[in-house]
Amino acid sequence: MNIVLDNLDILFRNLIAAGILFLVTFVIGKKLISQLNFFDFIVGITIGSIAAALSVDKTITYPHGIISLVIWGMIPLIVAGIALADIKARRRLDGVPTLLVQNGKILEDNLKKEKYHVNDLLEELRLKGVFNLTDLDLAVLETSGQISVQLKPEKQPVTVSDLNLSATRHGLWANLIIDGKILHQHLRLVNRDEAWLREELRKRDLEDVNRVLLASMDADGNLYIDVKDDQMEQFNVLK
Known part of the structure; x- marks a missing residue:
């Protein structure tokens, strides 16, 4: 019975740690995660260490572990708020190029x-x-x-404006098939249906959708298709 309780305790600890880490990551935001400075790096290591300790160390109580994670999760938000409010503090905290x-x-x-x-x-x-x-x-x-x-x-590369040419905006590509799965919602967004897509595949001798790794369409209706297992000889001179 003790072994079962111990295992359940470890399970709950890991689930709680993972859940709090997910919430902290969500609250901190993409910008702070993608552009880590030295301080953010230290905070990240500390949060990871606390979560790992909470997951396996029974001497750490649930309240203490949760409070520690929340406190360290709030620190980047507080620092970011200070940096946004004061340019001098921003230079101190984030550094300068x-x-x-x-x-x-x-x-x-x-x-x-x-x-x-x-x-x-x-x-x-x-x-x-x-x-x-x-x-x-x-x-x-x-x-x-x-x-x-x-x-x-x-x-520097020559741009369209350098050549006095008119530019056409192509927008985002719409993924219609990924790994053999038709994305019906994307098809509707580009005013196409599955029948049209399958007909386009047949024009390229592709009867089986499962053979398609990726099919994407640009704003002009041009279709890009990459087939699974289409081996290409590689010439790697860096080996």
């Missing part, structure tokens, strides 16, 4: 300040598609830890 490259010149002092090596910078630039420092005008280390780059004017 740091310029790492200016006019194509690496700012060594700023690199040292942010504990960045040149190799770290070069790697981040490559991830942004910048392989040649001579093409770079600015590189900024944002408070989220991401690096933003701006190419020199002569190296």
Whole structure:
């Protein structure tokens, strides 16, 4: 009987911890989760540690564990409120962006300040598609830890406005089939039906919907279809 009660206690502890974590995540919001600064990182680790301890440590009572999670879950909201109300507090709490490259010149002092090596910078630039420092005008280390780059004017991609051309807005693609499942609600939103969709598939010699991994349609009615298990030979020179 004691073993059963112990197991039920562990079950309830885990369910409570998971539920509170879900609520805390929902309340904190997408912005705070997607753009973690150092303080948010510490709060996240602490909340995870408390939840883990509550899940398995019987010496922690339910009220104490729940109160601790709620308190630490409220801290980011309080800090965010303070940062929104006062720009000086915002700079203290969130930090400010740091310029790492200016006019194509690496700012060594700023690199040292942010504990960045040149190799770290070069790697981040490559991830942004910048392989040649001579093409770079600015590189900024944002408070989220991401690096933003701006190419020199002569190296920037040509836009439609640069060519004095008219632009057409295509909007979002509507997913009509995902993993062999027809999304009827999406079909209705784009004023199509299943009969039309199946006819479009037959035009591409696809009688079985289950063969379709993804089917999407743009605002102009163009249909994109990706079939399952369509093997393509890979040429990977990076192995």
